[in-house]
Amino acid sequence: MPSLQLDIVTMMTLLASGHLILALMLSWHRVEDSLRTTVRIWQAAQLLKALGGAGVAFGVISENVPVRLLGNLLIFTGFACELMAYRRYVLQRTLPGLPFGLLIIGSAVVLCSFWVPELWRTQFTVAAASGLLAAFTLLNCLILNGHRRRQSNPLPMLKVLVWTNGLNSAATSVRAVSALMIDQHHVATQAPLNEAAFLLNYLLILINGMGFLLLIKEEVDSKLRELVIRDPLTGLFNRRHLDSHLELAIAEHADRQQPLSLCLLDLDNFKAVNDSYGHAAGDYILRKFAGHLRDHLRPSDLVARVGGEEFVVILHDTDADTAHQRIQTILDSFCQRQFRLGKDQRNLSFSAGIAQRAPHIRPAQLLRQADQALYASKENGRKRVSIYTGPV
Structure with a gap:
């Protein structure tokens, strides 16, 4: 050859x-x-x-x-x-x-x-x-x-x-x-x-x-x-990832002596949506709300779904007052949106509680403080943002 x-x-x-x-x-x-x-x-x-x-x-x-x-x-x-x-x-x-x-x-x-x-x-x-x-x-x-x-x-x-x-x-x-x-x-x-x-x-x-x-x-x-770390319905992080991230974030911000704010959000009257329009409509609202949060938060922020209609937002390098302004802006824009549920057009809202990292605070304490602030928002008529002001 x-x-x-x-x-x-x-x-x-x-x-x-x-x-x-x-x-x-x-x-x-x-x-x-x-x-x-x-x-x-x-x-x-x-x-x-x-x-x-x-x-x-x-x-x-x-x-x-x-x-x-x-x-x-x-x-x-x-x-x-x-x-x-x-x-x-x-x-x-x-x-x-x-x-x-x-x-x-x-x-x-x-x-x-x-x-x-x-x-x-x-x-x-x-x-x-x-x-x-x-x-x-x-x-x-x-x-x-x-x-x-x-x-x-x-x-x-x-x-x-x-x-x-x-x-x-x-x-x-x-x-x-x-x-x-x-x-x-x-x-x-x-x-x-x-x-x-x-x-x-x-x-x-x-x-x-x-x-x-x-x-x-x-x-x-x-x-x-x-x-393992994502909520299958909304695509947001789940409670497992939140717990691990929050502990690291608190330690890292403490080392840098920078503020960190945790925001607990809860959709108002969500049970009524499920009861009136069915769970499919409820899932639709949860996905829309998750997308709204993603669209209005920085890439460095973390948002997680921790319960049925409860969400947590971690705002890095952000004090409580600045966090209040940002969450209030998100609330105002969300309230202006209309959602088609069955034959109806509905406006929805959420309540929020904010707690800022204090020295030597543990993740569970920070979550409890945000939960207390959220409770205050609901007690005062919902559709509002409150900052934790109790004892550190």
Whole structure:
């Protein structure tokens, strides 16, 4: 077998085996329902690339040009599916337009190679295919990097995938350029620079695949942690997380000698809403109220649902008077909203009690003080905000 054919067969066999291993590893990986479609698309991408690599290798050995071109098409389709999987992971919906737009371009390039003279065909195919694959991996890099930058606490594996896709795009671009620059009597795979770029490609493909597996594991673990500390109805933090956070927050603010205010909020006449309109309407109000609090609080503040219609807000670096102003603003804007309950339009309100951190105070004491202030608000007619003024 000529050196050219041997090099191509070796490279394609390595690629096919690498992608097949990644697809099989993903088959043994358990994922939750929200990630299942993303994982299956990514797995299909690896299988398509494995079949494509095997097809190219077989086409070269048998000197069957249609089989070789079909292998290239399968590889392009695999990269299109991989790009679609990353887009689904980031956007939570399948958007095939961009990936399959590039796939159509790749198909056109493969078909055009029929009209390229035999002497230039390998050089043309390697350059065009490498350029398109570089575009696919560059888009993967940009999509994942944009997602990572938008996250307040990005998963560590996202950064690994950004770098591997970026380096893979650079290495594939080197292969495309070296294919164009090489003398027509040689093949691109004989160039040392191109061979080094291919080996880097192969290594990055394996790292990228392992990174994706670890990313899915991190995502599942993160969602499980969220289930433990989140209220399933409103998406706010629950009492478990509040207790652990409040203790740390009190200690941290004491060390910095900065104020901290705890606000206990309770929806007024919420039982009447449940009795008159049903529990579904009550759940609707709770979700709307949770969203209202999120919209009017700083990212550094913490809001948790601790009971049926009771919520706690922790305002960091905020004294009681400032906290009163902020909660009063939230109350005023909430009272102006109308909620559709059955055939009625209803205005709702809440009462609030505020307690400020005192030296050596314990979390349970601070909660009791806020509860006493809340009781005062309800005793004085509801729809108001009170500050704890009792003994420290």
